Amino acid sequence: MTTAPPWDEWNHILKIDPDKDLPEGVTYGDLCATGTDAIEVGGTMGITEENMEAVVEACAEHDVPLYQEPSSPDVVIDNRALEGYLIPTVFNAGSPFWITGAHKEWVRLDNGLDWDRTTTEAYIVMNPEADVATYTEADCNLSAEDVGAYAEVAERMFGQEIVYVEYSGMLGDEAVVEAAGDAVDDATLFYGGGIHDYESAHSMAQYADVIVVGDLAHDEGVEAVRETVEAASDA
Ligand SMILES: CC(C)=CCC/C(C)=C/CC/C(C)=C/CC/C(C)=C/COP(=O)(O)OP(=O)(O)O
Ligand SMILES: O=P(O)(O)OC[C@@H](O)CO
Ligand SMILES: [Mg+2]
Numbered sequence: 001m002t003t004a005p006p007w008d009e010w011n012h013i014l015k016i017d018p019d020k021d022l023p024e025g026v027t028y029g030d031l032c033a034t035g036t037d038a039i040e041v042g043g044t045m046g047i048t049e050e051n052m053e054a055v056v057e058a059c060a061e062h063d064v065p066l067y068q069e070p071s072s073p074d075v076v077i078d079n080r081a082l083e084g085y086l087i088p089t090v091f092n093a094g095s096p097f098w099i100t101g102a103h104k105e106w107v108r109l110d111n112g113l114d115w116d117r118t119t120t121e122a123y124i125v126m127n128p129e130a131d132v133a134t135y136t137e138a139d140c141n142l143s144a145e146d147v148g149a150y151a152e153v154a155e156r157m158f159g160q161e162i163v164y165v166e167y168s169g170m171l172g173d174e175a176v177v178e179a180a181g182d183a184v185d186d187a188t189l190f191y192g193g194g195i196h197d198y199e200s201a202h203s204m205a206q207y208a209d210v211i212v213v214g215d216l217a218h219d220e221g222v223e224a225v226r227e228t229v230e231a232a233s234d235a
Contacts, residue, residue, distance in 0.1 A: 001052060003142060003219070005119070005161060005188070006038070006065065006186060007038075007081070007102075007161075007162060007188045007209075008191075008208045009037070010035045010037035010038055010188075010221040011037060011205065011209075011210060011211070011229075011232035011233050011235075012035075012036045012037050012210065012211055012212075012213065012228065012233070013036060013037060013039070013040050013190070013192075013210055013211070013213070013215055014031060014034065014036040014039050014040070014212075014213055014214075014225060015039075015041075015042060015043075015069070015169075015192065015212050015213065015214040015217075016031065016036075016039060016040070016042075016048060016052065016055055016059070016214075016217060016218075017038045017040050017042070017043035017214065017215075017218060018041060018042075018043065018045030018048075018051035018055040019023055019043050019045060019047060019051060020043070020215075020218040021218065021221070022217070022218060022221070023218070023220065023221040024220045026057065026075065026217075026222055026223075027058075028058035028059050029058075029061075029062050029158060030058075030168040030222045031057055031059075031222065031225065032064045032223075033062065033222075034217075034222055034225045034226050035226060035229040036064065036084075036213075036225070037064075037065070037210075038064065038065045038066070038067060038165045038230055039059055039064055039065070039066050039067065039220025040067045040068075040069045040086060040212070041056055041066065041068050041069065041115045041151050042058070042068065042069030042070065042086075042128075042130045043071065044064070044071050044131040045131050045135075046133050047070075047071050047072070047075045047177075048075060048115035049074070049075055049077055052068065052070075052075055052077050053077055053079065055078075056068065056077065056079050056081055056082060056103035057081070059081070060079075060081035061099060064084050065083040065164045066081055066083055067082060067083055067084050067085065067086050067111035068082050068084075068086070069084050069085075069086045069087075069088065069121075070087065070234075071088075071135075072094050072102060073102055073105055073109065074118070075219060076106070078094075078177045080145050082117070083117070084117040084118065084119065084150045085114070085118045086120075086121050086162070086168045087103065087106075087118060087119070087120045087121065088120070088121050088123050088164070089103065089120050089121070089123065090123045090124075090125055090132075090136045090138060091106050091122055091123060091124055091136055091143065091153070092123075092124055092125060092138050092139050092140070092149050092150065093125075093136040093137060094117070094136065094138060095136070095137055095139025096135040096140060097136075098137075098214075101115045103109075103120075106220070106233035108171075119161055119162065120160060120161075120162070120164065121160075121163075121164045121190065122150075122151075122154035122155075122158065122161040122164060122187075123161045123164045124142070124147055124151065124154075124163070124164065124165050124166065124180070125138035125140060125166045125167055125168075126142065126147070126165065126166060126167045126172060126173075126176065126193070127140065127166070127168055127169055127170045127172075127193060128140040128141075129169060129170070130166075130167075130169045130170075132166065132167075132168055142178050143175075144173070144176045144178070147165065147177065147179055147180050147183075148179035148180055148182060148183035148185070150180075151163045151165075151179075151180040151183040151184050151187075151189070152183040152184070152186070153223050154184075154187065155183075155184050155185065155187040158176050160187055161186075161187055161188060162187065162188050162190055163172065163180060163184055163187050163188070163189050163190070164189075164190040164191075164192065165177050165180050165189065165190070165191050165192075165193075165208070166192055166193060167191075167192065167194055168192060168193050169193060169194060169215070170193055171193060171194030171200055171204075172191065172194065172196065172204070173194050173198075173207075174199055174204070174207065176188075177191050177204055177208055178206075178209040180207070180208075181207040181208060188209045188210060189207070189208045189209045189210070190209070190210045190211075190212055191204045191205075191207070191208030191210070191211050191212065192211070192212030192213070192214060195211055195212075195216060195228055196220075196224070197217055197224065197227055197228070198227045198228065198230065199229035199231075199233055200228075201213070201222060201227070201228035201235075202231040202232075202234060202235050205231060205232045205234075205235030206235050208216055209229075210232075211228065211232050213225060213228050215226065
């Protein structure tokens with residue numbers, strides 16, 4: 001018998017970017033206490049092992065599951081405070097490097113990956129202005145039908161447990177998120193991008209299983225994040 005993965009139970013993830021500051025007076029402990037179901041530590045630009053370790057250490061003593069989301073193999077850290085590793089693979093990347101290439105290098109260079117703590121996230125990157133889109137040369141010119149089809153391919157053909165519709169930096173198109181939601185069956189649908197208040201959180205949480213909130217924590221702080229946690233559980 002296999003046990004259900006933890007994200008089955010989640011509504012909300014807070015993604016902390018180790019390259020970004022927190023608002024004045026806000027601590028990592030405050031962010032851990034917002035009621036979010038899990039913390040993902042990651043970002044695209046300016047990520048190092050050192051800034052990753054610093055955030056993981058700062059969150060470690062607080063009672064919330066911690067996951068690392070590395071942007072490349074060389075920033076993966078070995079820290080027992082981590083519940084696990086959520087490894088992106090970008091289905092609409094311009095180069096196979098971001099689909100399987102970086103992963104192959106990671107496996108080749110590591111002596112003994114902790115597979116029990118490792119899960120992939122099947123990203124579909126939708127905001128062409130986001131760093132993650134330029135970095136992976138993603139083809140963001142996709143219709144809702146395209147995104148639904150990618151989501152179905154991810155689940156049915158590639159066995160992905162997590163499908164991630166990523167609009168990092170902008171609020172996405174609800175029809176796109178709805179199409180992805182309709183396309184997946186058992187896979188957990190993550191949505192992230194531009195969530196900034198109760199309303200925007202609630203609108204995306206109608207279609208996604210889990211909403212991911214990022215920049216808001218760095219730009220606004222704890223109260224704003226709490227609102228999104230509340231919306232995620234209401235939806
Ligand atoms: C194989 C391993 C261990 C790693 C490779 C993992 C891959 C394929 C990474 C490519 C996609 C990527 C960079 C994911 C990082 C998480 C993410 C999408 C962060 C959001 O980034 P942005 O918001 O665009 O960037 P900034 O906030 O840093 O500007
Ligand atoms: O920073 P925002 O726009 O909230 O996006 C969240 C997350 O999906 C980024 O990877
Ligand atoms: Mg970002």
